[in-house]
Amino acid sequence: MFEICPACGKYSDGMLVEQGKIRCPACGNAAPFVQRPQFFLTGASGVGKSTAARILFDTRKEYVTLECDILWRDFFNTPQDGYADFRDTWLRLAANVSQYGKSAVLCGCVTPEQIQARPRKRYFSELHFIGVVCSEEEMARRMAKRGFEPAHAAASGEFNRWMREEGPASGIETIDATRLTPEETARRIHALILSHLPQ
Ligand SMILES: [Zn+2]
DSSP states (O other): OTTBOTTTOOBOSOOEEETTEEEOTTTOOEEEOOOOEEEEEEEOTTSSHHHHHHHHHHHOOSSEEEEGGGGOOGGGOOGGGTSHHHHHHHHHHHHHHHTTTOOEEEESSOOHHHHHTOGGGGGSSEEEEEEEEOOHHHHHHHHHHTTOOHHHHHHHHHHHHHHHHHTGGGTEEEEEOTTOOHHHHHHHHHHHHHHHSOO
């Protein structure tokens, strides 16, 4: 909504964000704008983040939990640019959610640098990355249980390893779910989110 100016009617992806306002670069009109903390729930596929996200979706109303897969289409499959169009679509959607006074929690495989590279990150007051990880043995067990193809399992295992080793240095707050039930994982995520929400 806010990328279309209410005064001149022009669309712009270059809207200027100011304190509590968004300004049209074409006519200078300023409209009210809410910046909220934005959350990304990330982790390798198979680690259990989506199950935890589903629990948050069903039980927590302090924020809006959204599974990024719901908008996935083949044309978004552009690893060469960090899935830029897909990230932009979600950042635009999440910033619209923010206007209702709630933060969005986007669940999907993402790295901080893929979001930091997107200009629309300016729509938020803070970016928080929460990463679910588990041990290699537990990861292998969870993927086998779900019947992952070898290539998928290898990629997921590698991403899990990367997040365990490099996640914290890359700005990801990791939760080790090796010995946690999905409910316990969801509780840890919830507590972390609440700690970053304005009181
Ligand atoms: Zn305008």
